[in-house]
Amino acid sequence: MITGHAGMPADQSHADPRPGRAGADAAASLISPWEDAALAATLFAIDPAGTGGVALRALAGPVRDRWLELARGLLPAGGPRLKIPLHVSEGRLLGGMDLAATLRAGRPVAERGLLAQADGGVVELAMAERLEGATAAHLTAVLDSGEVVLERDGIAARSESRLGVIALDEGVGEDERLPEPLRDRLAFHLDLARFGIHDTEVTIPWGPAEVAAARARLPVVTIGDDFVETLCGAALALGIASLRGSLLAIRVARLAAALAGRDQVAEEDVAAAARLVLAPRATRLPAGEPAPEEEPPPEPPPPDPDEGQNEDEQDIPDQPLEDMILEAAQAAMPKDLLDQLRAGVERRSRPRSQGKAGAQQHASLRGRPIGARRGDPGPGVRMNVVETLRAAAPWQIIRRREVAARGLTPKRVEVRRDDFRVTRFKQRAETTTIFAVDASGSSALHRLAEAKGAIELLLASCYVRRDRVALVAFRGQGAEVLLPPTRSLVRAKRSLASLPGGGGTPLASGIDLSLLLADGVQRRGGTPTLVVLTDGRANVARDGQGGRARAGEEALAAARLVRLAGVRALLVDTSPHPQPKARELAGAMGARYLPLPYADAGTLSAAVQAVAG
Amino acid sequence: MPIAFPFSAIVGQDEMKQSLLVAAVDPSIGGVLVFGDRGTGKSTAIRGLAALLPKMRAVVGCAYGCDPEASAGSLCADCQDKAAKGIKPKSHLVPVPVVDLPLGATEDRVIGALDLERALTQGEKAFEPGLLARAHRGFLYIDEVNLLEDHLVDALLDVAASGENLVEREGLSLRHPARFVLVGSGNPEEGELRPQLLDRFGLSVEVRTPEDLPTRVKVVRLRDEFERDQPAFVAKWKRKDGKIRQQIETAKAALTAVAVPDQTLEQAARLCLALGTDGLRGELTLIRAARALAALEGDTTAGVPHLKRVAAPALRHRLRRDPLDESGSTVRVQRAVEELFPA
Numbered sequence A: 001m002i003t004g005h006a007g008m009p010a011d012q013s014h015a016d017p018r019p020g021r022a023g024a025d026a027a028a029s030l031i032s033p034w035e036d037a038a039l040a041a042t043l044f045a046i047d048p049a050g051t052g053g054v055a056l057r058a059l060a061g062p063v064r065d066r067w068l069e070l071a072r073g074l075l076p077a078g079g080p081r082l083k084i085p086l087h088v089s090e091g092r093l094l095g096g097m098d099l100a101a102t103l104r105a106g107r108p109v110a111e112r113g114l115l116a117q118a119d120g121g122v123v124e125l126a127m128a129e130r131l132e133g134a135t136a137a138h139l140t141a142v143l144d145s146g147e148v149v150l151e152r153d154g155i156a157a158r159s160e161s162r163l164g165v166i167a168l169d170e171g172v173g174e175d176e177r178l179p180e181p182l183r184d185r186l187a188f189h190l191d192l193a194r195f196g197i198h199d200t201e202v203t204i205p206w207g208p209a210e211v212a213a214a215r216a217r218l219p220v221v222t223i224g225d226d227f228v229e230t231l232c233g234a235a236l237a238l239g240i241a242s243l244r245g246s247l248l249a250i251r252v253a254r255l256a257a258a259l260a261g262r263d264q265v266a267e268e269d270v271a272a273a274a275r276l277v278l279a280p281r282a283t284r285l286p287a288g289e290p291a292p293e294e295e296p297p298p299e300p301p302p303p304d305p306d307e308g309q310n311e312d313e314q315d316i317p318d319q320p321l322e323d324m325i326l327e328a329a330q331a332a333m334p335k336d337l338l339d340q341l342r343a344g345v346e347r348r349s350r351p352r353s354q355g356k357a358g359a360q361q362h363a364s365l366r367g368r369p370i371g372a373r374r375g376d377p378g379p380g381v382r383m384n385v386v387e388t389l390r391a392a393a394p395w396q397i398i399r400r401r402e403v404a405a406r407g408l409t410p411k412r413v414e415v416r417r418d419d420f421r422v423t424r425f426k427q428r429a430e431t432t433t434i435f436a437v438d439a440s441g442s443s444a445l446h447r448l449a450e451a452k453g454a455i456e457l458l459l460a461s462c463y464v465r466r467d468r469v470a471l472v473a474f475r476g477q478g479a480e481v482l483l484p485p486t487r488s489l490v491r492a493k494r495s496l497a498s499l500p501g502g503g504g505t506p507l508a509s510g511i512d513l514s515l516l517l518a519d520g521v522q523r524r525g526g527t528p529t530l531v532v533l534t535d536g537r538a539n540v541a542r543d544g545q546g547g548r549a550r551a552g553e554e555a556l557a558a559a560r561l562v563r564l565a566g567v568r569a570l571l572v573d574t575s576p577h578p579q580p581k582a583r584e585l586a587g588a589m590g591a592r593y594l595p596l597p598y599a600d601a602g603t604l605s606a607a608v609q610a611v612a613g
Numbered sequence B: 001m002p003i004a005f006p007f008s009a010i011v012g013q014d015e016m017k018q019s020l021l022v023a024a025v026d027p028s029i030g031g032v033l034v035f036g037d038r039g040t041g042k043s044t045a046i047r048g049l050a051a052l053l054p055k056m057r058a059v060v061g062c063a064y065g066c067d068p069e070a071s072a073g074s075l076c077a078d079c080q081d082k083a084a085k086g087i088k089p090k091s092h093l094v095p096v097p098v099v100d101l102p103l104g105a106t107e108d109r110v111i112g113a114l115d116l117e118r119a120l121t122q123g124e125k126a127f128e129p130g131l132l133a134r135a136h137r138g139f140l141y142i143d144e145v146n147l148l149e150d151h152l153v154d155a156l157l158d159v160a161a162s163g164e165n166l167v168e169r170e171g172l173s174l175r176h177p178a179r180f181v182l183v184g185s186g187n188p189e190e191g192e193l194r195p196q197l198l199d200r201f202g203l204s205v206e207v208r209t210p211e212d213l214p215t216r217v218k219v220v221r222l223r224d225e226f227e228r229d230q231p232a233f234v235a236k237w238k239r240k241d242g243k244i245r246q247q248i249e250t251a252k253a254a255l256t257a258v259a260v261p262d263q264t265l266e267q268a269a270r271l272c273l274a275l276g277t278d279g280l281r282g283e284l285t286l287i288r289a290a291r292a293l294a295a296l297e298g299d300t301t302a303g304v305p306h307l308k309r310v311a312a313p314a315l316r317h318r319l320r321r322d323p324l325d326e327s328g329s330t331v332r333v334q335r336a337v338e339e340l341f342p343a
Helices: A021-030 A035-046 A063-076 A090-094 A099-105 A134-143 A180-185 A208-220 A225-237 A243-261 A265-279 A305-311 A315-329 A335-342 A349-366 A384-404 A443-467 A491-497 A505-523 A548-565 A581-588 A601-612 B014-025 B042-052 B079-083 B107-111 B116-122 B150-162 B195-199 B212-229 B228-234 B239-258 B264-277 B281-296 B304-318 B329-340
Strands: A053-057 A080-085 A094-097 A108-114 A122-125 A149-152 A155-160 A164-169 A190-192 A368-374 A382-385 A422-426 A431-438 A468-475 A478-486 A528-535 A568-573 A593-594 B034-037 B058-059 B091-094 B098-100 B113-116 B128-129 B140-143 B162-170 B174-178 B183-188 B202-205
Touching: A035 A053, A035 A063, A035 A190, A035 A208, A035 A243, A035 A265, A053 A063, A053 A601, A063 A164, A063 A208, A063 B042, A090 A094, A090 A134, A090 A149, A094 A149, A094 A155, A108 A155, A134 B140, A134 B281, A149 B107, A164 A180, A164 B116, A164 B239, A180 A243, A190 A265, A208 A243, A208 A548, A225 A243, A225 A265, A225 A315, A225 B058, A225 B212, A243 A265, A243 B212, A265 A315, A265 A548, A315 B195, A384 A422, A384 B116, A431 A478, A431 B304, A443 A528, A468 A491, A468 A505, A478 A491, A478 A505, A505 A528, A505 A548, A528 A581, A568 B107, A581 A593, B014 B034, B014 B042, B014 B183, B014 B239, B014 B281, B014 B304, B034 B042, B042 B098, B042 B183, B042 B239, B079 B174, B107 B113, B107 B150, B113 B116, B113 B162, B113 B174, B150 B195, B162 B281, B195 B304, B202 B304, B202 B329, B212 B228, B228 B239, B239 B281, B264 B281, B264 B304, B264 B329, B304 B329
Parallel strands: A053 A164, A053 A190, A080 A122, A122 A164, A431 A468, A431 A528, A528 A568, A568 A593, B034 B183, B034 B202, B098 B140, B140 B183
Antiparallel strands: A094 A108, A149 A155, A368 A422, A382 A422, A468 A478, B058 B091, B113 B128, B162 B174
16 A cells, blocks of 8 residues: 555644745645545545535546546445436435335335435436436435435435435536535535546555545544634635535545544645635635625625735734635636636626526426326326325225125225326426617617616516516627526626626627527527517627628528527617617517617516517 | 534524524514525524424324314314313423425325325225424424425415415315414525515515624534534533523513503504505514514513514515615615614
8 A cells, every 4th residue: 555645745834833835835736636636536435424525527438437436436335326317206316105015015105215225325416417406405405404304195204314425517518517505515526627537547545444544533633723714714715605615624624634644634634625625616816806796795895805814914823824725725726717716707606506596497387286186197197196096095995895796806906097196287388588688889878778777677577477587788799698597686687787888789699699598498498588679780790890781681690590490579679769770670580679769668568578478 | 303503502693593583482473584695504593493492282192282272263173172072181291393394395295185004004084184284383494495396385375374274185174273483494596485475474584694704713613513523512502592492481471461562563654654565464573573572582562672673574575676776675674764763
């Protein structure tokens, strides 16, 4: 067995309690990213339930396989390891009535769900980026409480379940990722996309024996108060709002100490925790300006990490240590994340979860059962087995007697056609209204304000109808999605209020992007309605070049695609005097045309509702 | 049952703690909704409260935990029969039920349904009470309440308003009392709540992650200590939890004795008028909450200072939505309070 710990630099910091920046740099440069990934696997394997788990972002492939192999090899022997497929039914996940056994036994028999079976082990979530909100909520409930609470199919049970989660997130885009509530509870967020297979050919200096020893040592490992403070301060400076981040970092620091054979958490353990737990969660850089917050500042303004931690005289004692930790964290951030943070772009954690939220809502609506009723299964109606059994249940004794009287052997359960119960699902196609707003200079700022006002009123009526809304703006060189489909009125209002105006009119790009969103909505089974607010005077082509003629042609072409896609649309002409161009565009789009000068908010709202049907 | 984090060890979040205590003292206020950021201890507070509630007296063997002192109207059918025959029921002390309504619960378990086991094995048609029955006289807790399936929300709405569960299914036809304090928690980012359900909650609380380092360190430190040795931690906070339990008990006993002078009623009405809240529910909740708060603090009269402190949780979710007003409802309530009752 190889000795020494490659994941942690040689232990020298004990002698000097506060090494300076040089020490931190050295620490950061000593650690290769793959060793950190391996360290995460090891620490997770020591205490799967305590760390919550790993959000593993990678496409399926040899690198991910290598990582999983490593983690599996270190996990406690004999613990259950279950794979949970994406479309697992609630019944299988939580448990419920075991129909086969119930029929055999002639009395209700409960079946343990996957989450209960995984007690003391690990569950692997396949394609976790597409996980439904409800499934994620079951997992978070188990992670929080350590038990599965079952209230289904006439069965009530609680069973203990302490498990760790490996969420295999295969998302590629920004919007595809693990639901935020679950992600928040997993200590490690790893992105393996940056590794090639040759990166993984590093010998890892731990084996199952070291991991087992660390597991045994873990209960006695303590962490000093100053380290707790350091980690909390670093989390705050990196803009990590949820306190779970800090708490998990402390646990991971303790695990790192246990692995290194220490009873006391040392600085390198804290640094490891910062790299592995805090860095991937960062929403801003500690030294830079706080990223533009979307929310109005809360009553006590958040302490500026810059002044609060680094320049105040009273904070001197902790400062170098915290700096070191922050630097370690920063060094561990992938380059693209760093660039994003540096550019002052707030990581879109909120919008992302918003987009997901829409999908979750939709999923719960799609299959809204409107009760079971007597009837035969057929198209659009599904047999409800449990309800059927319920209906048959009271008659069993009588029927058995009848059957016996006819000289036949009664079955365990005698089900007649009369007992058949079917569930009807009400297909409520959810409407998503996509607003495409022309924020160009030609749309003139005063008209933009009016358009904003009109949209806000529309938003209010969308809220009443519980529609989802999305917002696309186009100006200057191109178009952008300000708000992916959401139900949050507050968010819609905010992104609208902060919409700037000015620049050219890239109408074609705006329509293209809206159509893309509409397509996504349709794919998920929703009904999109497109509301375009523009004066129709396109002057920027798709490639960002100026030129009225080409831009106009492209806009018309894009509009025709809308008609082809069968998306219902409304075009609101925002110019002071109705424009033939806008009317022409509406014609190409198959959209209803509504000149704003004549439209008050009420007319507008009625028009959208008429279009949305 | 996992061990709950002690209620008294929760750092900060005063509005949430106060609202939960107020609802525990006067269940007729109608429940608490806790909405806020992830990882702010929403569920922790509710489970902590469950652990320290004083016990209640219930009829022995009653499936619904009927109150032996209750009037006949609010008893279940069995206990009503006994009362009519003049039988004095035996009673015992039981913990106040705090029932989880987990996501993924099916309707039959929530409302109650035919007892399948007895039906299958004995051919008897018997009712198996559901979660609503179990929550009678206690708390019904729904985590992630905004993810609750629509048909379950429908079932809840009616029961929460009437205090009675009507079962008409599988040839069963019965009604039983189901008066409970509805407690919900969730994260507004994952979807909004239906206005009807929102209205069922007497109080609504917004929680935020603390932004200052010392508080955050304190929270994390306590939580960490708890997780390392749960029994020892609970033992350490036992006395403080006991004090809160005592406070609830005293307040419950004193509640009817707390005077609500006309002036307080008038001020409450003025506040609701200024905010334009719909109906009388807001006003009623405001006054009840102020009275419960007075009882909790050992005051004999509920006055304007109490009103001021419960105004935000009692009213913020009852304001008309105004899409053009950027400021949140909390700010609007505060503004109205400051205008009406200058310090």
